[in-house]
Structure formats: structure tokens, C-alpha cells
Amino acid sequence: MDRYDVVVIGGSAAGLTAAITARRHYSDKRILLIRKEEKVPIPCGIPYIFGTVESPEKNLIPDAVLDKNRIELMVAEVTEIDRDEKGIRTSEGDVGYDRLVIATGSLPAKPPVPGFDKEGVYAVVKDVEFLSSLKKKVGEAKRIVVIGGGFIGIEFADEINKIGGKEITIIEMLPHCLALAYDDEFCELMETKLKERGIRIRTKTRVKEVAGADRVEKVVCDDGGEIPADMVILGIGAVANVELARKAGLDIGPSGSIVVDRTMMTADPNVFACGDCAEKISFFGGGWSPLKLASIATLEARIAGANLYGLNRESPGTVGVWSTAVGELALGTAGLTEDLARKRRYNTVSATVEGPNRHPGCMPDASNLKLKLVFERNSGVLLGGQVAGDRTAGEVINAVSACVQSRMTAEQIAMFQLGTHPALTASPVSYALVNAAEIAISRLGSTDAG
Amino acid sequence: MDRYDVVVIGGSAAGLTAAITARRHYSDKRILLIRKEEKVPIPCGIPYIFGTVESPEKNLIPDAVLDKNRIELMVAEVTEIDRDEKGIRTSEGDVGYDRLVIATGSLPAKPPVPGFDKEGVYAVVKDVEFLSSLKKKVGEAKRIVVIGGGFIGIEFADEINKIGGKEITIIEMLPHCLALAYDDEFCELMETKLKERGIRIRTKTRVKEVAGADRVEKVVCDDGGEIPADMVILGIGAVANVELARKAGLDIGPSGSIVVDRTMMTADPNVFACGDCAEKISFFGGGWSPLKLASIATLEARIAGANLYGLNRESPGTVGVWSTAVGELALGTAGLTEDLARKRRYNTVSATVEGPNRHPGCMPDASNLKLKLVFERNSGVLLGGQVAGDRTAGEVINAVSACVQSRMTAEQIAMFQLGTHPALTASPVSYALVNAAEIAISRLGSTDAG
Numbered sequence: 050m051d052r053y054d055v056v057v058i059g060g061s062a063a064g065l066t067a068a069i070t071a072r073r074h075y076s077d078k079r080i081l082l083i084r085k086e087e088k089v090p091i092p093c094g095i096p097y098i099f100g101t102v103e104s105p106e107k108n109l110i111p112d113a114v115l116d117k118n119r120i121e122l123m124v125a126e127v128t129e130i131d132r133d134e135k136g137i138r139t140s141e142g143d144v145g146y147d148r149l150v151i152a153t154g155s156l157p158a159k160p161p162v163p164g165f166d167k168e169g170v171y172a173v174v175k176d177v178e179f180l181s182s183l184k185k186k187v188g189e190a191k192r193i194v195v196i197g198g199g200f201i202g203i204e205f206a207d208e209i210n211k212i213g214g215k216e217i218t219i220i221e222m223l224p225h226c227l228a229l230a231y232d233d234e235f236c237e238l239m240e241t242k243l244k245e246r247g248i249r250i251r252t253k254t255r256v257k258e259v260a261g262a263d264r265v266e267k268v269v270c271d272d273g274g275e276i277p278a279d280m281v282i283l284g285i286g287a288v289a290n291v292e293l294a295r296k297a298g299l300d301i302g303p304s305g306s307i308v309v310d311r312t313m314m315t316a317d318p319n320v321f322a323c324g325d326c327a328e329k330i331s332f333f334g335g336g337w338s339p340l341k342l343a344s345i346a347t348l349e350a351r352i353a354g355a356n357l358y359g360l361n362r363e364s365p366g367t368v369g370v371w372s373t374a375v376g377e378l379a380l381g382t383a384g385l386t387e388d389l390a391r392k393r394r395y396n397t398v399s400a401t402v403e404g405p406n407r408h409p410g411c412m413p414d415a416s417n418l419k420l421k422l423v424f425e426r427n428s429g430v431l432l433g434g435q436v437a438g439d440r441t442a443g444e445v446i447n448a449v450s451a452c453v454q455s456r457m458t459a460e461q462i463a464m465f466q467l468g469t470h471p472a473l474t475a476s477p478v479s480y481a482l483v484n485a486a487e488i489a490i491s492r493l494g495s496t497d498a499g
Numbered sequence: 500m501d502r503y504d505v506v507v508i509g510g511s512a513a514g515l516t517a518a519i520t521a522r523r524h525y526s527d528k529r530i531l532l533i534r535k536e537e538k539v540p541i542p543c544g545i546p547y548i549f550g551t552v553e554s555p556e557k558n559l560i561p562d563a564v565l566d567k568n569r570i571e572l573m574v575a576e577v578t579e580i581d582r583d584e585k586g587i588r589t590s591e592g593d594v595g596y597d598r599l600v601i602a603t604g605s606l607p608a609k610p611p612v613p614g615f616d617k618e619g620v621y622a623v624v625k626d627v628e629f630l631s632s633l634k635k636k637v638g639e640a641k642r643i644v645v646i647g648g649g650f651i652g653i654e655f656a657d658e659i660n661k662i663g664g665k666e667i668t669i670i671e672m673l674p675h676c677l678a679l680a681y682d683d684e685f686c687e688l689m690e691t692k693l694k695e696r697g698i699r700i701r702t703k704t705r706v707k708e709v710a711g712a713d714r715v716e717k718v719v720c721d722d723g724g725e726i727p728a729d730m731v732i733l734g735i736g737a738v739a740n741v742e743l744a745r746k747a748g749l750d751i752g753p754s755g756s757i758v759v760d761r762t763m764m765t766a767d768p769n770v771f772a773c774g775d776c777a778e779k780i781s782f783f784g785g786g787w788s789p790l791k792l793a794s795i796a797t798l799e800a801r802i803a804g805a806n807l808y809g810l811n812r813e814s815p816g817t818v819g820v821w822s823t824a825v826g827e828l829a830l831g832t833a834g835l836t837e838d839l840a841r842k843r844r845y846n847t848v849s850a851t852v853e854g855p856n857r858h859p860g861c862m863p864d865a866s867n868l869k870l871k872l873v874f875e876r877n878s879g880v881l882l883g884g885q886v887a888g889d890r891t892a893g894e895v896i897n898a899v900s901a902c903v904q905s906r907m908t909a910e911q912i913a914m915f916q917l918g919t920h921p922a923l924t925a926s927p928v929s930y931a932l933v934n935a936a937e938i939a940i941s942r943l944g945s946t947d948a949g
Contacts, residue, residue, distance in 0.1 A: 408543070
């Protein structure tokens, strides 16, 4: 049996990053990455193969990075982990490990709704062949229903809509699309944008059944409404892929994922887990977090990869930072929304600032930027932020994220030292991040001692 | 004599922000802003009135914000501050103050080089009438020499170049344009871009004389070179406008600016100063800092305005964050360059990462993003960062700035929780900020304990 120092199971965002990080931190170790896919799609890029990007073949994680980091690759199905003998059984033979990283990711959720097993109903699997076939079928369909108005759902809907000549409907059970990540006023901006582009949206609606004789013909909602459909795409979340870990006797936690501590170590100190398959805790309060994002996966992978031969990193918990875009509208969120913060019993103060993202406002490409910051009232600590704007919003939210991660207070953010430029940002007088903090301060309580 | 609680002298970035901040923090005070200009140009927008923006009239700080914040406006020339009687003499009559903020800004530097007083040589004054007249003269000139290759110089040169039909030359005495804010490899990117656009650049060149009979005819360099010119624009920095303060007996510091402490208070506890007219200390080491930027001015104004009736803010010192753009190339810098850090005797470790700013790299609008981070070797603390990319670079540098301001270490940045999206940012696997930190860590010393 060929033995490696480090074996990583899984070749997507978490597995790849864990292997690269292990290489960076342990230059002399022999590292093997095992994955079942010949080619690995970039997970977040999947919606874009239907419209913006030509084909699944153009949305691959490049393997060159493996060679560059001296990471060996085995394309095989892992069938068993034997922790006693520190060995792995695969479809291509057995290998041994000294340290193991499980990064088996997630599978699309497919709840037991009547008709979800009918032909024409698709959950999105991260597999190039499946995606090529799905793309062909999407091309042929005319009436497509997307179930789930989270970011996967809206991005799929918008990309498919770009093909043209289709009737697309999003069904969301919550009051708004994106409602778990944005407060109402931001969700509404996105819903308006989607509707402008011809996409129909039905919120506060549950799917009762997907009906049809041989294959899907319509979606039946709990309010009695029926939507004719040639095709249904499920965008209702993901469940951790933990069968291997479970069979190997590793604990499975409250969200159905592999239990790890803040170092990403399982109860077996030779075995780490990271990414969608690993249990997560929240940055806010430390309770478990249901979020699954590629950016969280890579953070956890950087922790796991660095800790394999001696602990030196601990996760501060998942902040939850991500962005999405439809046409020229981009949204970003970091941390807790005001709605979620209140549901968790935080006493919040928020402030929203809106204005042009260039100065003067007549500069070319200027558009509106809207930023909301949510603070904890007693400490003034930033709990989260949301932004809506043009394509710069994706980086604006990363500046907000830095403030959340540093647990900056409104006072500190009011004194944020920012770079501004007429062609790139808002004016320093009205820069949204700083001004929202100033407004929040006035709501936290006056500093007036005069 | 009409008495106010708060009087602010100066209506540009610092004065306006100080007045707004005073209003936010002291809702019941009577606030007066005195400025000499009928209309106030947005300072950073001035280069853009020559090309991108139609006229100086389109680059004004809007006065509506004064009304909105119940700030009274007096357009007058202040001739004297009498600190004993807490009064101000102006061209429109006298007013009294309880607290005074001096925000008189800066004037363009005009060193005593022979010929700088000739007709056709212009230092850029922040005045709408002057700018309108300058714009007309620029339109008529054919051969224009810009002296000074800092950001003002290159932005002027590029905007004037957009008019077409002109020969434009930048003269810079340092080895590179932008050399005080960027390391060589970033300066070279910008120089290449400027040259591609037809602008000539002469670095390592000092101006010996501006020659001509009645008016400028040529610029004579110290290397004997001569550049024919109809017009010369000086972009060689600014000096603090402190005559009023000096006459009022306030101390003037090593950079020729009004001495203030970290609360922006002068030696007179009723008088504060902020912006280009105020002395600055560096975030790094606490020595004096020569930087003058609108974004620094607004930070200081937020400190001064909040502290007028009781201190509650202290400046951590000037980080120095700003960005510039020419065509599709934007550069951003925060904190110390590696060159400057070494000159200040920091023992540095740096890392540079380059790659597409979308994922996959074939997404529309994808372009290259280059990021360099500079760390202090012993502590691993981030001293500065530089970025080159498309228009998102202006916000990328603000995320870097947040890390600098929080004195984050390479370890902390390696665990930065970032938001990524195919249409907006690089991939989470290769996000530059995090990867540059990881590479720096491997150079700081291995964590390998295996």
C-alpha cells in the first residue's frame, strides 16, 4: 500500500485549498489529493455556464496548481476510511495516510416533495458531464421553474433567462428571495431587478407537488396556484456529504456535518475535515452555523492544512460573507442582517447610507451605492453589513467584512481611513462606510457633553 | 457681533466634514461655516474637469448638505482671528465663536525655480473661476509640460491628453512617477499605461529653468534637455495655508502646518485645526507625516468635529490610503511601500500575488489584479499594501486599509473571511489578499513542527 504523509479526499474549493496550504506549511511532506471527478467545476461558477460562459469546460478549477505545489493527484472513488490502519480504500487501489483531510463537500438537497423524482426535475450536481447534459436540456425547455430563491436560484434563473425565449419562474417559500442573507429593502432591490429582466417571482409560496404524467408538466403550489413547466431546477440548499466519515465512525453534528473543533480537527487527531462536509460555528455567539459557501470552505481549508502537524490556527467562527450579481446590480452581505440579529436577541442599531459611488456624481459609470450597517447597541460592535451597487460592491463588502472580523465599533469605523478617487469611489466627505457609522453613533447615544 | 457656538473656517473637504460632524454630535449648537469661495470645487475631481467632466461647474461640493445639517454659511475672507475675545474679523463683518475649527487647506507649492513666474506657467488653485480660465488656456495650448509625476500630475496629464492633438510631457525628479506611494513595479505599470496613451515621461529629471521671452517657450532640464512648451502645469505638491493661524499666535510645526495633538486640538483648547493646514503624525511610528489627502482631511475633521465640547476621539495617525486611475488601470496604496518601510528601518517581508479578478478567468470584464502586501518581519503585522487592477481596485485597497488599521498580522489575514463571486471577484481559492498573506507567512518562517 502506497503511503503518503497527507491525503486529502475531495478536489473542490476545500480539498484543493487544504492541499495547497499543507504544501505551503510543510514543504517536505508527500501530499496526495484524491477526487472522483476527472475535471472539477468551479462551484460558484456553475450558474454562469448557462448564459455568460460558453460551457462547463470553461468553468474548471485548473489542475496546474497541483503540479506547481507538488501535490499528487489520484482520480478515484473512495469507498472506505480505515482509521486504525490509517488507510483508504478506493476504486483504484489502497493508499495509506499519516494525516487525513476529509473535504467531501455537499450534495444538493432534494426533500421528499411529491414529484421531485419525476423526469425533468433537476438538482444541480457539481459534475461536468451532468452539467453539459443539463445545459442541453435547459436549451430545449421553454417553461422553467426554479424552486428556491437563494443566490443559486436567482443566479440560475437570470443566466437561463439570458438564453431568451423562455418563461422562468422562481418559487420561494420565504417572504423574499435572498431573505436569509439580506434585509427586506435589499431583497426588494434584487426582486425588482429580476422582474425587470422578465423573470417571474412567487414568494411566500411552498411547492406542494410537481405533477405530470411521464415527466414534469406543472408545479402545484400550496396556495392552489399551478405553474406549467417543462423543467424544474431545485435550488434549495445542500446537505453535507458525510457517508464516508460516518462509516469511519466520526461524529456527525447537529447540521448533519462532520464534527470538528475550531482547529478543524475531528475527534481523531490524525483526521481533519473542512468545507461543506464539516460542522461550522458562528462568529456571532459561537453556536452552530448552517452556512455553506466556497469562501468558508477555503478558510477552513487554510486552517486544516496549516494544522496537520501542529496546531497553529483556530477558526474564529463563520462570519458569512458573500455577494451576488444580476445584470448591473450587485449585492454583498457580511455577518448578520438586522432581521437575523434581532431574531438572535441582539439589541441592534442600524444605519443606511445611499449615494453615488463616484465623485462628482456626473463621473462616467457612476451609479448608486446603498450600504447598511448593523451594530450591537451596548458595545457599538459591528454585527454585519449589506451593500447594493455596481460591480465594486463585491469588494466594498470585503472592506465591511474586515471591520466585522476585527470586531470594530461604530466609533472605530467612523475613523476608518479610506482611499477615495473620483473615478473609483464615493467622495471622502460622503463615503458610505464611514457615514453609516457616524449616523449609527448618533443613534447609539449622543456624545454631547456641552 | 454675531456669536456662534461653532465657527469653521474653510469650506472644502475638511471644513465641511468638521461642520457636519459637529452637527451630528452636538444637535443644539449654532454652527457657522465661513469660506471665501462662492462655489467650492471637489478637490480630487479637479483634474477631471479637463477631460472626463464637462466643466468646473459640474465638479462642485453641493451646498444642500449645509442646509440639511442646519449649518449657516458666510462667504467672506477671514482677515484675523482674535483668540482673546474669541472673535473673527472678515470682509463681511465680525463674528464670535465659542469653539473654532481652522480648515484653511493648502496652496499649491511654487518653488523658486527660474521662470516659474512666467506667463503660461500655472499652479493649480482650487477656485472655479481660475479653473474655468485654465481650462480655456489648456484648450488653446499644444505643447504642455506637467512638472511633477505624483497623482495630481499624472491625472492632469491624462485628462488633458483626452482633449487630443496635444504633446504632453511629464517631468519627475524621482526615478519613477508615483514613487512616494508605490514600489517600482507598480509605478512601471502606470508609466507604461501613460506612454501607451501617448504621454511622454522624463523621470530622474529636475527642471533647471522655464525659459521664454514674454511667456513660456521651453522647459530646460538639469541634464541639458529642452522641451518646447506653450504651457507648464505645476503638480509638485502643496503647502499648508497657515497665515491666519500664524498671525493668531498658534504654533507652526515641522512640516509648516498648524500644530495639533491627536485630538486635533491646538494649544488653545477652544481652537481645533484639521485637513491640509494641520500637522499630521504617521500611523507607523508616530513621527510627523507630510501626506495631504482629502481622505485624511475628512478623518481629521471627524475627530475635530466630535471633540469640540469634550474629547472622545483620537487620531491613530495617518495611514495614507489613496487610489488613482488612468484609463482602465487603477492603482491603490495603503500604508507603507516596501521601499519606504525599509528606509524607515523596518525589517520587511513582502509577497505579491497576481491573477484574474473574476472566476473563471473567462468571465466577461475579467482583468488582471496584482496585489503586494508588506509585513514587519518580527511581528508579522501588515505595514502596507498596493494594488493594480480594474476599477474594483479602489475598493480592494479599502479592504487592505482595514487590515492595516486593525494592525492585522499575516496569520490573521490568511484567515480573512472574504466574499467572492464569479462576476465580481477572484476565486476564494486564489483571492489575492489571503494568498499574499499565506506566501508572506512561508517567508516569515515555517510553521512546520512535523
